[in-house]
Amino acid sequence: MPAVPPVPLPHPGGPLAGYRVLDFADEKGQLCARLLAELGADVIKVEPREGDPTRLNGPFFRGETAPNTSLWWWAMNAGKRSITCELRLEAGRDLIHRLIPYADLVIETNAPGTAAEKGLDYATLEALNPGLILVSITNFGQTGPYKDWLATDIVGSAMGGHMQLNGDAEHGPVRTLAPQAYAQVNAQACVGAMTALYARGVNGGIGQHVDASMQEAMANAMDNAQATWDISHVNFTGPGLRRNNRGPVSPRYLFETRDGWVACLQAGGLIGPNSGPIIDWLAESGEANGLDAPAWRARLAEPLPLTQAECALVEETMAAFCRKRGKLDLVAQAQARAAGWAPVFSPGEIVESEQLAERDYWVRVRHEDIGESFIYPGAPYLLSETPWMQRGRAPLPGEHNEQVYGELLGLDEVAVRKLRMKMVL
Amino acid sequence: MTDRDLKQPFAGLRVADFAWVGVGPTVSKYLADHGAEVIRIESVTYPESLRRVGPFVNDTPGIDNSGYYANFNGSKLGMSVNLKHPRGPELARRLVAECDIVTESFTPGTMAKFGLDYESLRAIRPDLLMISMPLYGQTGPWAPYMGYGHVLQAASGYNHLTGWPDGPPIGTGIAYTDFLVPHFAAIALIAALDYRRRTGVGQYIDFGQFDAAVHGLGTAILDWTANGHEQTRMGNRDPEAAPHGAYRCKDGRYVVVACFTEKHWDGFRAALGRPEWCDLERMRRKWQRLNEQKEIDRHVGFWFEDNTWDPSAPEPPTPDDAPDIPPVQRFTTDEVVAHFQNFGVPAGVVKSPEAMHADPQLRHRGHYWRLDHPVMGERTYDGPAFRLSKTPGRLSKAAPLLGEDNEYVYRELVGLSEEEFIELLADGAFE
Numbered sequence: 001m002p003a004v005p006p007v008p009l010p011h012p013g014g015p016l017a018g019y020r021v022l023d024f025a026d027e028k029g030q031l032c033a034r035l036l037a038e039l040g041a042d043v044i045k046v047e048p049r050e051g052d053p054t055r056l057n058g059p060f061f062r063g064e065t066a067p068n069t070s071l072w073w074w075a076m077n078a079g080k081r082s083i084t085c086e087l088r089l090e091a092g093r094d095l096i097h098r099l100i101p102y103a104d105l106v107i108e109t110n111a112p113g114t115a116a117e118k119g120l121d122y123a124t125l126e127a128l129n130p131g132l133i134l135v136s137i138t139n140f141g142q143t144g145p146y147k148d149w150l151a152t153d154i155v156g157s158a159m160g161g162h163m164q165l166n167g168d169a170e171h172g173p174v175r176t177l178a179p180q181a182y183a184q185v186n187a188q189a190c191v192g193a194m195t196a197l198y199a200r201g202v203n204g205g206i207g208q209h210v211d212a213s214m215q216e217a218m219a220n221a222m223d224n225a226q227a228t229w230d231i232s233h234v235n236f237t238g239p240g241l242r243r244n245n246r247g248p249v250s251p252r253y254l255f256e257t258r259d260g261w262v263a264c265l266q267a268g269g270l271i272g273p274n275s276g277p278i279i280d281w282l283a284e285s286g287e288a289n290g291l292d293a294p295a296w297r298a299r300l301a302e303p304l305p306l307t308q309a310e311c312a313l314v315e316e317t318m319a320a321f322c323r324k325r326g327k328l329d330l331v332a333q334a335q336a337r338a339a340g341w342a343p344v345f346s347p348g349e350i351v352e353s354e355q356l357a358e359r360d361y362w363v364r365v366r367h368e369d370i371g372e373s374f375i376y377p378g379a380p381y382l383l384s385e386t387p388w389m390q391r392g393r394a395p396l397p398g399e400h401n402e403q404v405y406g407e408l409l410g411l412d413e414v415a416v417r418k419l420r421m422k423m424v425l
Numbered sequence: 426m427t428d429r430d431l432k433q434p435f436a437g438l439r440v441a442d443f444a445w446v447g448v449g450p451t452v453s454k455y456l457a458d459h460g461a462e463v464i465r466i467e468s469v470t471y472p473e474s475l476r477r478v479g480p481f482v483n484d485t486p487g488i489d490n491s492g493y494y495a496n497f498n499g500s501k502l503g504m505s506v507n508l509k510h511p512r513g514p515e516l517a518r519r520l521v522a523e524c525d526i527v528t529e530s531f532t533p534g535t536m537a538k539f540g541l542d543y544e545s546l547r548a549i550r551p552d553l554l555m556i557s558m559p560l561y562g563q564t565g566p567w568a569p570y571m572g573y574g575h576v577l578q579a580a581s582g583y584n585h586l587t588g589w590p591d592g593p594p595i596g597t598g599i600a601y602t603d604f605l606v607p608h609f610a611a612i613a614l615i616a617a618l619d620y621r622r623r624t625g626v627g628q629y630i631d632f633g634q635f636d637a638a639v640h641g642l643g644t645a646i647l648d649w650t651a652n653g654h655e656q657t658r659m660g661n662r663d664p665e666a667a668p669h670g671a672y673r674c675k676d677g678r679y680v681v682v683a684c685f686t687e688k689h690w691d692g693f694r695a696a697l698g699r700p701e702w703c704d705l706e707r708m709r710r711k712w713q714r715l716n717e718q719k720e721i722d723r724h725v726g727f728w729f730e731d732n733t734w735d736p737s738a739p740e741p742p743t744p745d746d747a748p749d750i751p752p753v754q755r756f757t758t759d760e761v762v763a764h765f766q767n768f769g770v771p772a773g774v775v776k777s778p779e780a781m782h783a784d785p786q787l788r789h790r791g792h793y794w795r796l797d798h799p800v801m802g803e804r805t806y807d808g809p810a811f812r813l814s815k816t817p818g819r820l821s822k823a824a825p826l827l828g829e830d831n832e833y834v835y836r837e838l839v840g841l842s843e844e845e846f847i848e849l850l851a852d853g854a855f856e
Contacts, residue, residue, distance in 0.1 A: 015620035031640075035609075039616045058665050059648050071644040071651060122814070141812075144789035149766050152683040154661065154669065155773040161781040163671070163681070165598040166587060172679050173671055173775045175661050176597060177586040178643035180605070185810065187608035187641075192811030194615035195459055199434035199816045201622050206431065209814040216792050216810035219781060223599035224480065226793075227492030229778035230805040231480040236778060239598045243575060253575065254584070254593060261594050263579035265572060331570075340572030342580040344594045347645040348655050350582055358565035361636060375650040380637035381613035382562070385628035386620050388613075 004368045007399075008079045008391035014040020015386035019197070022046055022099065023080060024108040024120060026054055027153070027179070028137040028214060030076035031186035032193065033107050035380075037079040038388050041105075044404055045080045046096065048087070049423060051397040061370070068369065068396055078365065078376065079391030083405065084398035084425045092424045093119035095405075100128040102408050105193055107135045112147045122209040132207040133196045137189045141213035151214065156181025160218020165225055167238030174238065185217040251311045254344070255322035261344035262327045264318065264334065275300040277337035282321060289317040351375065363390040401425055431816050433460025438618075439838075441466060441521050442501065443529035443536070445473045447574055447603030448558050448634060450497040452610045453528050457500035458809060458818040464502045464524075464834060466517065467827055469856040470509070476827065482801045488827050489800040495824040499796060499806045503825025504834040510854040514539040519839045522549045526618070530558040533568045543629040552627040556614050558606075562633025574600025581638035582645060588658040602638045609637035667714040668693065668721045671775060672728075674758040676735035679775040682725070682765060687711070692768035697728055733761050798823035831855055 011017060017040035023033035024046050037043035045052070056065070057072035086092035097119060100106070108120050115121045115136065122134050136142060139151035140159075149155075154175050157163040162181075167174035189212035196210050219226070225236040241252035243265075253265055279297060282288040290296065291314070299310070306314065322330060327343040334341035345353065356362065361378040379388040401420075405411040411419075419425045435456050440463040442453040450465070457463040467473050475494040482490050504520075507513045518540065521527055527546060529536055536542050536557070543555045560577055561567040577600075578584055584596030610632045621627055639646065645656045663669040663683070671679040684690045690711070694703040702724050707713050714721060734755040756764055758774055765772035776784065782805065787793060794806045801823070809818045831850075835841045841849065849855065 015616040035612055039613075059644055059652065059654065061651055063652070071647045074651075075644050075647050140786050141790050144786045146786040149773070150769065150771040151773065152666070152685060152771045154663070154671075154681045154683050155771045158671070158679075158681040158775040159773040159784075159786075161776045161778060162597075162599075164775050164777050166595070167598070168595065171589055171660070172673060173661075174587060174589065174595070174658075175671075175681075176583055177656060177658055177663075178582070178641065178645050180641065183641040183643070184605065184608070187605065187612070188810040191455055191608050191611045191615065192809065192813065194612055194619070195434050195455065195811075195818075196813050196816075198615055198619050198622070199431070199459075199813065201619060202434060202436075203431045203816070206815060208816065210811050211814070212811040213790065213792075214810075215786060216790065216808075219787065219792060220807050220810055221599075221601070221604040222778065222781070222807075223604065224478070224493040224496070225599070225778045226781065226805065226807060227496045228480040229782060231482055231492040231801075232484065233779075234480075236598065238595075240595050241593060243598070254579070254595070256593070261579070261584070263576040263584065263596075265576045335570050338571065340570070340576055342570075342572055342576035344579040344584045344596075345582055346585045346655055346657070347582055347642065347649045350580075350639060350642075351646065351649055353580075355561055355565045355567040355635065356639075359562055359633065359636065361639075374647065377639045377642075377646055378636070380609050380632075380640050382631040382633075383613060383617055383628055384630070385626055386617065 005366070005392065007393055007395065008037065008081060009389070011040045011389045011391055013386055014038070014389060015383065016041040019104040020044070020102055021105045021107065022096075022103045024106065024110075024118075025137065026109045027057070027076075027182045028109045028185050029107045029135070029189065030054065031183065032135070032137070032190040033080065034076055034078060035187075035190050036105070036193070037391055040386070040389075043080040044400070045077055045082045045395060047082055047084050047397050049084050049425065055397070074394045075376075077394035080395055081400035081404060082395035082398060083401050086424050087118040087120075089424055091419070091422060095419070095424060097124075097128055098409055100125055100132060103129065103132060105133045105135060105197065107137065107193070109137045112138055112142045126207060130207055131200060131205045133193060133200065133210060134207070135189055135193045135196075135210040135212065137185055137212045138214070140215045142211045146215070153179035153181045156185070156214040156218055160215045160221070161225070162218040162221045165222060165236055165238060168240030169237070172238075180221070181214050181218050184221055185212060185214040188212065188217045188220065250305060251314045251318070255319050257322045257325055257327040257330060260327050262322055262330050262341060263344060264322075264339070264341045274339050278334065278339055281333065281337055282317065285321070287317070287321050289313070289320070291317055365390060365393050367393045369396065398425060433819070434816050435459045435461035438462070438526065439524045440464065440526040440528060441517075441524040443527065443531070443541070444558060445530060446475055447497065447600060448607045448610065449528050449530040450475075451604070451607035452556070452558070452614060454497060454500065455611045455615075455809065456526070458820055459816070462502065463500070464504055464520070464830070465498060465825060466520070467503065467505050468507060469505050469827060470507055472827065487800070492801065492804060495798060495801060495804060496806055498824040499794075500821045501825055502830040502834070503828060504831050505828035505855050507854055507856040508539045510852070510856070512849065512854050514541065516835070516839055516849075516854065517541060518546070518549060520834060521546050521553070523838045524550065525552075525554060526614070527553060527555040528558070529556075532559055532571060533557070533563045547627070552621060552625055554614070554617055554621055554627045556610060556630040556632055558610055558632045558634060560634045562636060563631045567635075574603030577602040577634055577638060581635055582642050583638075586642070586645065586656065586658055589660045590658065592658070594658065602634060605641050606634045606637040609640065662718055664715070667711065667718050668725050670722055670725070672726055674729055674733040674761065676733070676737065676758050678758045680729065680758060680762055681773050681775060683771045689770050690714070692770045693765070696765050696768040696770060700724070700728070729761070732756060733758060794820045796820060796823040799826065828855060
C-alpha cells in the first residue's frame with residue numbers, strides 16, 4: 001500500500017464507472033465534469049502548458065496566489081486527473097485526437113465557431129469517434145444573434161431574466177455572490193450529457209452534440225415569472241424582504257432574530273391555512289398584538305392579499321416576536337406547529353449544521369502537497385447501489401501526464417519527455 | 426442509421442410521478458421531454474400546491490387553470506387517486522408494477538404509510554428505480570421539517586449571499602432552490618438509469634434538496650473551511666472584478682458590466698471614451714481598482730446617466746439661441762450593451778420577463794414552446810437549456826388536467842375492468 005492514496009481515488013462502484021470524460025471546460029463546465037467524476041467516470045482535465053486559466057480564480061488558500069491555491073480550482077476540479085496539452089500546436093491537437101477514441105464524453109466551453117481552431121469541433125471529433133458525445137457549453141448557445149457576445153456570471157444572470165427577480169425597488173436588481181449562472185448551466189448541461197449518454201445506449205452507440213446555453217439555463221430559474229408575463233402581462237421585479245407576488249404584496253417573510261435572520265414562509269405573512277397554529281403560538285406568549293381576535297383569524301386564514309395597513313400590523317407583530325428569540329428555537333417551534341420555517345444560514349453555519357452532521361455529509365479531503373486536510377461538501381445524493389464518492393483533491397497541472405498518455409496511448413517516459421521539450425505538454 | 430430511426434432516449438420507460446410542487450416535477454419533466462411516459466399521480470382531495478397558485482388565465486383560480494403548474498408539467502399524463510380510499514394504495518401499487526421509475530417528494534414516512542416505500546415497491550417490481558426528494562432527505566433531525574424553496578434558499582446560504590452590503594439577507598425574489606436542485610436529482614437519476622440499462626439493477630436514491638443546494642455555493646464553503654473566511658453579500662460587486670455592477674440607464678432599465686481581465690478594462694476605458702479618471706495612477710492595476718470600487722461605481726453610474734437616453738421620453742426643447750456644438754452621442758439601453766460588447770467587454774441588459782419573451786436569441790433558439798391546453802389555451806412553456814443534435818427534446822403536449830388520463834391508466838395499466846373502473850370512480854377512489 002502506498003503511504004499516500006492516489007488522486008483521484010478509484011471509484012469502481014459508481015454508476016458511471018467505465019466511462020471516460022475529457023474536460024476542456026472553463027467556469028461553465030468544470031462542475032459538470034466534476035459531478036461525473038464523483039459518479040465514477042474517469043474525468044481527465046486537459047490544461048494548456050501554463051496551467052488552466054481558472055487556476056487564477058480567487059479566492060486563494062490563505063490569500064496566496066499560486067498555481068495550486070485557487071479555491072475555485074479546488075472546488076470545481078476535485079477528483080479529476082490532469083494532463084497538459086498545447087492545443088495551439090498541431091502536435092498537441094494530434095495528441096488529443098489520439099485520445100478521442102478512448103473517450104465517451106468531451107466537455108468544452110469555447111466560443112461558438114472557435115472550437116475548430118483547437119480541433120474540438122463536432123465534425124472532427126465525430127469522424128474520430130462516432131460514439132462520442134460532445135458537450136458544448138456557451139454563453140448563449142452555438143447559434144443565434146448573441147452567439148458571439150461575451151458573458152460572465154452576472155451577464156448570464158441578467159440576460160437570463162433571473163436577476164430582474166432579485167433585489168428591491170430602491171437599489172435595483174442584485175446578483176447572488178456565489179455565481180449562479182455558472183452553477184445552473186453546469187448542472188443543466190450535465191443533465192443533457194447524461195441524456196445523450198443514455199440515448200447512445202438505446203440507439204446502437206450513436207454519439208451526438210449537446211449544445212447548452214447559460215442564458216437558457218437562467219431562463220429556467222425564473223420561478224413562475226415567465227408564465228406570469230405570458231398569462232397576466234405582469235412583470236415581476238425584486239421584492240426585497242417580501243416574496244415575488246403579483247399585485248398587492250403579502251407581508252415580508254424574513255425577520256431579524258436575536259442571533260440572525262429567519263425565513264417564515266407560510267406564516268411569516270401569517271396567511272393561509274397555517275396561520276392558525278402560529279397565531280396560537282403568539283397568543284400563548286401574550287404577543288399576538290390583537291391578531292388572535294376571531295375577525296383577524298378569519299381574515300388571515302383567507303389566502304388573499306392584505307392591505308398595506310394589515311401588512312404593517314402583521315409585520316410589526318412578527319418582527320417584535322422574532323427579535324426576542326433565537327432563530328433555531330423559532331424554527332424548531334414553528335416546525336412543531338407544521339409551519340415550514342428555516343433559519344438564514346451563512347456558509348459557516350451550514351458547515352456547523354446539525355442536520356448535515358447527522359447525515360454524515362461532510363468529507364475531509366487530503367491535500368498531501370500542502371500537508372493538510374480540508375472539509376468539502378459531501379454527497380448531493382445517496383444512491384443505494386452505486387454510491388457517490390468524493391475522489392480526492394484537484395490535480396496539479398499535468399500531474400497525470402505519464403499515467404494517462406502511457407496507459408491510453410502507450411507513450412513511454414522518453415516519449416512524454418520529448419513532447420514536453422517540444423512544448424506540447 | 427438515420428436520425429429519423431433513432432429512438433427518443435427515454436422512450437419505452439414509464440414513470441410513476443408522485444412528486445409535487447417545484448422540484449419533483451422538474452426532474453420527471455426531463456424524462457417526459459425526452460420520450461418517457463410520465464404519469465403525474467395527483468389527488469383531488471389534496472390537490473398539488475402549484476395548481477392553487479397563479480398566474481391563472483383570466484385571473485380565475487381553477488385547478489386546471491394555473492400557469493405555474495402548467496410550465497413544469499408539460500409532456501406528462503395526469504391521473505388521480507385517493508390514497509385514503511381503502512383501495513387507493515393497492516391501485517397505486519398496481520400502477521407501480523408497470524413502471525420503471527418512481528419519483529416522490531413527500532415528507533419522509535408518507536410513502537411508507539401507504540405501503541409505497543421502496544422496500545414494498547421493490548417486492549412487486551424488482552428492478553425499480555426510485556428517488557425521494559424532500560427538503561432535507563430521509564434522515565437527520567430536520568428530516569420531518571416542511572417548507573418550500575423560499576425557505577430552503579435561506580437555510581442553504583443563498584439569502585446570506587444575496588443582498589446589499591450591510592443590508593438584510595434578502596435572497597433571490599423566488600423559491601430559488603426549487604430551480605437549482607432538480608437538475609442535480611436528474612443527474613443522479615439518469616446515471617442510475619444508465620446503470621440499470623446495463624446491469625438490470627434498480628436502486629433507491631435518497632435525495633436531500635439541502636445536500637444538493639450546498640453544491641451551488643461556488644467557493645463559499647471552502648473559503649470558510651480552509652481560510653476561515655465567511656463570504657457575504659456585496660450587492661453586484663465581485664471580489665475578483667472591477668468594475669462589476671448593474672448600472673441604471675435613462676429608461677429605468679439596468680445594464681450589467683464585468684471587467685475581470687486587463688483586456689476587459691482596456692475595452693471598457695475605450696468604450697467610455699477614455700475619461701481622465703480611468704488614467705489615474707490608482708486605477709492602473711486590478712488590485713488597485715478593486716480598492717476603488719466605490720469611486721468607479723460613481724463614475725460609471727454618471728456615465729450611464731449622461732450617455733444613455735430613453736426613446737420613449739419626450740425630447741427636451743432646444744432653445745433657439747443654442748450654441749452650435751455637435752450633439753453628444755447617446756445610446757439606448759440596447760445600443761449601450763452592443764457598444765460595450767463591440768469593445769470586448771462582457772455586458773448585458775437585466776431582462777424582464779417581458780423582455781425575455783421578446784429576446785431574439787431565445788426566439789432563435791426556440792427556448793419557449795407554445796402549447797395548446799384545453800382549458801388555458803395556447804401558452805408559453807420553457808424548454809430544456811440544451812439541445813441534443815440527434816435526439817432532441819420535444820415538449821409533446823401541454824400540462825395534463827387533473828385526472829385527465831384516468832381511464833387509460835386504470836384500464837390499460839392498472840388493468841381494471843370497465844365495471845370495476847366505474848364502481849371505483851363512483852366510490853371516490855380517484856378523488
